[in-house]
Amino acid sequence: MIDEDYYLIKNCIIAENRKARPSINERSDSCPFCPGHESDIEQVHLEVKQENDFLVKIVNNKYPICSYNQGLYGVHDVVIDTSRHLECPKDFTTPHWHILLDAMQTRWRQIAQDPKIGFIQIFKNYGKSAGASISHSHWQIVALSQIPYQMLHQYEHYNAYQDWAKKCYLCHKLQETKKEDVIFENDTWIAIAPTPSEFEHETWLVPKVHRKHYGDLQPQELESAGELLKILLSAYDKLKQNCEFNICFMSGGLHNSLDYHFHIKIIPRLTQWAGFELATHCYINTIHPKIHVRLMQSILRE
Numbered sequence: 001m002i003d004e005d006y007y008l009i010k011n012c013i014i015a016e017n018r019k020a021r022p023s024i025n026e027r028s029d030s031c032p033f034c035p036g037h038e039s040d041i042e043q044v045h046l047e048v049k050q051e052n053d054f055l056v057k058i059v060n061n062k063y064p065i066c067s068y069n070q071g072l073y074g075v076h077d078v079v080i081d082t083s084r085h086l087e088c089p090k091d092f093t094t095p096h097w098h099i100l101l102d103a104m105q106t107r108w109r110q111i112a113q114d115p116k117i118g119f120i121q122i123f124k125n126y127g128k129s130a131g132a133s134i135s136h137s138h139w140q141i142v143a144l145s146q147i148p149y150q151m152l153h154q155y156e157h158y159n160a161y162q163d164w165a166k167k168c169y170l171c172h173k174l175q176e177t178k179k180e181d182v183i184f185e186n187d188t189w190i191a192i193a194p195t196p197s198e199f200e201h202e203t204w205l206v207p208k209v210h211r212k213h214y215g216d217l218q219p220q221e222l223e224s225a226g227e228l229l230k231i232l233l234s235a236y237d238k239l240k241q242n243c244e245f246n247i248c249f250m251s252g253g254l255h256n257s258l259d260y261h262f263h264i265k266i267i268p269r270l271t272q273w274a275g276f277e278l279a280t281h282c283y284i285n286t287i288h289p290k291i292h293v294r295l296m297q298s299i300l301r302e
Contacts, residue, residue, distance in 0.1 A: 079139035090233040097226025127244025157256040170261035193289035205264040
């Protein structure tokens with residue numbers, strides 16, 4: 001169920017079943033995502049195989065925050081992005097990244113066909129400090145019948161700027177970004193440090209062509225996004241060995257007129273929120289975004 005407070009602009013999802021989800025770290029013999037443990041999986045939505053192994057498998061989450069049948073209407077999937085228990089995303093090949101992003105987009109489009117679904121969030125928790133309860137690399141897809149307040153608030157403000165300036169905020173921001181403030185770019189994507197940055201060493205990947213949804217990205221954009229993610233995650237590992245992080249796919253709402261510019265956030269979890277952040281949602285960042293850009297540029301030149 002969703003617990004809401006319209007006047008304080010906040011809501012939360014009550015999912016008591018999540019307390020039962022397993023916590024598995026280095027043990028592959030009990031990992032439900034490893035080959036040989038297929039009986040632990042209730043339903044496979046999509047699978048990409050290579051010979052006798054799988055590259056990507058998208059399954060239902062056994063401990064969902066929402067469902068078609070009860071409480072909050074929605075979909076909660078797990079994307080197992082490798083069959084190898086301790087393989088790190090930075091070590092995925094570029095073709096593997098492309099297959100993964102393509103599979104997640106295919107599932108995104110399947111879910112988006114449901115007229116009751118209004119919002120889809122794809123995210124990755126990598127490492128304990130990033131919220132992962134299972135060390136085997138994976139992503140999650142959460143699709144809800146309603147847009148969370150914070151995102152709806154962001155869409156509304158985004159469109160207020162667009163109504164005033166007659167241009168997309170992120171498109172304009174990319175045009176105004178100086179070359180020395182670009183972390184890395186390729187033909188279709190640009191990696192920048194957002195200003196302000198809520199987290200130390202936060203990076204945004206923004207498509208150069210305006211796309212509202214993840215489902216709108218073209219094959220070449222998916223392929224080059226995979227190349228860029230591999231490059232950046234390898235750089236983060238040099239910045240801090242075994243860096244734990246979140247990746248968040250920021251899409252627009254599905255069935256409303258509010259526009260948005262899709263982008264991908266990479267958020268390394270180097271510090272913890274404390275009382276001030278939790279009370280105010282104003283985050284303290286000890287690394288200036290320009291310093292982050294210079295450090296990443298230096299690493300990528302090595």
